[in-house]
Amino acid sequence: MNPAMPMQDKYTPADIERAAQDHWNKTGAARAVEDATKPKYYCLSMFPYPSGKLHMGHVRNYTIGDVLSRFHKMQGYNVLQPMGWDAFGMPAENAALQNNVPPAGWTYSNIDYMRTQLKSLGFAIDWEREFATCTPEYYRWEQWLFTRLYEKGLVYKKFGTVNWDPVDHTVLANEQVIDGRGWRSGALIEKREIPMYYMKITAYAEELLSELDNLPGWPEQVRLMQKNWIGKSTGVRFAFPVVASGAAAPSSPPLQGEGSGAGMGSADNAEEKLWVFTTRADTIMGVTFVAVAAEHPLATRAAANNPELAAFIEECKKGGVAEADIATMEKKGMPTGIFVTHPLTGEQVEVWVGNYVLMSYGDGAVMAVPAHDQRDFEFAKKYADKLPEIKPVIVPASWKGKKFFTQTGWFEDGDLKLSWPILTNEETDESVDWASWDESFASKEGVCVNSGKYDGLSYEAAVDAIAADLAAKDLGDKKVQFRLRDWGISRQRYWGCPIPIIHCASCGDVPVPDEQLPVVLPENVEITGAGSPLAKMPEFYECKCPKCGGDARRETDTMDTFFESSWYFLRYACPDNTTAMVDERVAYWCKGGIDQYIGGIEHAILHLLYSRFFTKLMRDVGLIGDLGEPFANLLTQGMVVAPTFYRDLDAGKKLWINPADVDVVTDERGRPTGATLKADGLPVVIGGTEKMSKSKNNGVDPQALIDQYGADTARLFIMFASPPDQSLEWSDAGVEGAYRFLRRLWKTTYDHVQAGLVDANFEQNSLSTVQADLRRKLHQTMGKVADDYGRRKQFNTAIAAVMELLNAYDKTDLADTTGRKLAQETLESIALLLFPIVPHIGQALYAELKPGQDAGSAAFPKADPAALKQDEIELMVQVNGKLRGSIRVAAEADKASIEAAALASEGAVKFMEGKPAKKVVVVPGRLVNIVV
């Protein structure tokens, strides 16, 4: 860095990187200061969970952020690139159990180590804004916000279902349930209903959905996933009156708590009703039974004097709560003996308990139309002996007005009853056979039949008519339904933000008043793995009611850790504020949204949806002006995946082994045939290839790479390996090549510097033809790299373009005076073009080429139109779409002369075999296709 020192001939990354980082630290190069005179660029990467060491996914994520930050700084923006720690979470408690270290200490020492790793990678992070979410200075504000939302009714309490480990007497996360068993105890897991606090995200469902259309900077894929997750559907919610039974058992109290929303299967006593929601009201005349969830009040009541049903409901409670498990389960059911009245036909249909009906969606009950719903169909086939015949009520639209035949006779214009299973269209001879399912049976493109007054109606008309008739009977109406459910935030865990509620016997749930905040999480605790330690600490939970002053009990549940990550990006604007959650600096940095957010695609739904929700909440509490959407531009990084290896332990448990500790044996085609542990040479099991994670122990620590080759090589290599949104299977094959390239760039620059620096000012027309070609390539590359960094965010092709440029440089004779100047221009440009990716070597090379100058403060190279001019271009010639030769034409040649040249070209003449051209397609600047 010292211009007085001669340039070293060898590339020594360790020295260069230390010097560059010292220089940046001394000059405060990454400090972000609000400056209203400059456009701001807030570049945010998802903050890491401090799991112990960085893995390659982190390096990839933060290098992308650093490239974009440095590039935009060179474009004149006032850049903010912050970093912090998503520090609450389960792994800290697991580590505590395993190694007998307190979660707080474990977390803070991980943060210290990972911070040094991040610093060694040379990211232009403003470390003055760093914070960890596990400190009271941070989480006090979410407690404060929680109490505000509680008072506004946006936080409420109701029962929710959790995984219960009956041996360890503890609630388990879905991740801790493996094949239906507790990961530590091996016990079969049960569902259990417990009271929890919920955030009313459904109140924002409509806005969360509609605003997706105003996020052009988001990948279409992510917007689509969120749209499907929110899942707006318009349908009909209606009721089946329950048939009163003289022998009915006394109604058992419903399990649901207060505030559980409309319906929840509850029944009024006057005339009890079973409510359902359907998007296919047009098939209502085909209902043959109604299915309810095992937790539904009707099921509970029916089970009271039906031991067989009670046993079935108990069986439904076995297993975890994860939707994937429920959805792949074998569909089972049992009749309750309770009947309900079909609201339109007046027929009685039986209520069944189905293990596939979710209590948490809609009313916890569904109407079943086996003829037009695949799941209902399979269920009806399985229980055909106990259920009525399947009743088709929709035929293909093309059959409208035509005669078709059923088992019982001809059907025409609704004058005859249908009976399953085969319908044949007389005129077209098409058949529909309900003996085996066909997707078309569920199509909305059809006409109602066997539906009384609705016969002949299409989907929309039938839904309208049926909804109107239900409304007239006061038994239902059209309704918009969301798949999105309210967000349960209570966790029965220690290492999280305490929920600021006090339970008082006389006053109920009382939010902790501001002056008593924060509720500080005690850090000296004993973790046993059985229940929350807080619930065993009277010094924590014993307290006085803020309202009446009487003895009360503090809530011992903590918040979902998604709470912390849903607003941290706003806190970076003002991390030092001790009197408010956020302040006016948010208006500067977050105006129009955070300019770029970068993180893994695995966060496409939950984290990003919760962050959008929080931003709207905070806006409506009046904290952040009119900011409604947090992230203007989103780059979802593909996952860095690696193979997993394990050994089976007792009770279905697994010991996960890091890929670094394993030798993989491959066959002659390079396919893995087996693997052994390096330590003992004995075999291990090869699992799937999955995202690098703590739980599967397949994260690869980049430290060895950095130690051996330096940060720049690690950064260059991971950026060159693949485009950022693509998932990347980790392999360090090729890292040598990245290092080789930097060495070659260093040597090339050294050779030029040794020959003497020159001024790069020269006349374009003094260049030889080959020199003009190089200069054209140089300036094309400037445009290409800026476009790749700025618009395309595709860094591998930017690097490839610079590699091509260096290859061309090496092949071009630059010995004369003009050539030396062009060499100077090219090497200066390369140092700046690569600076965002490899800032240390970029800084060093630029300082050698332009003594005393700072690459990071330089303007990004801009292409000179004079250098890009080209007289002649090459066009490909195709005959019948096959490449047969090429022609060189003037850049501005017209279509007729291009056609003539192409027809006269050697390849065209040969392959046209004397046949006349039927058609000639000229694609300007590309090719000519002759069709014969």
Place this chain on the structure above:
RNA sequence: GCCCGGGUGGUGAAAUUGGUAGACACAAGAGACUUAAAAUCUCUCGCUCUUUGAGUGUACGGGUUCGAUUCCCGUCCCGGGCACCA
């Protein structure tokens, strides 16, 4: 099961709006330099064949088009998410 992605040489990949398939690299092979090694440099490198040429080829099967890795339909495989991993 449902929702979202992906599948191109031995490997990572490129082809930006439907227009030269395999840029740029890695690995491998051959050669130069060297006492030797490393480093460096040069060349070869999708597959097949009758090899100064031609055919064929982007998971698989169809389709649209003068022209398809790209668009459409179907199938298979892999990855992510599924609300308590973060």
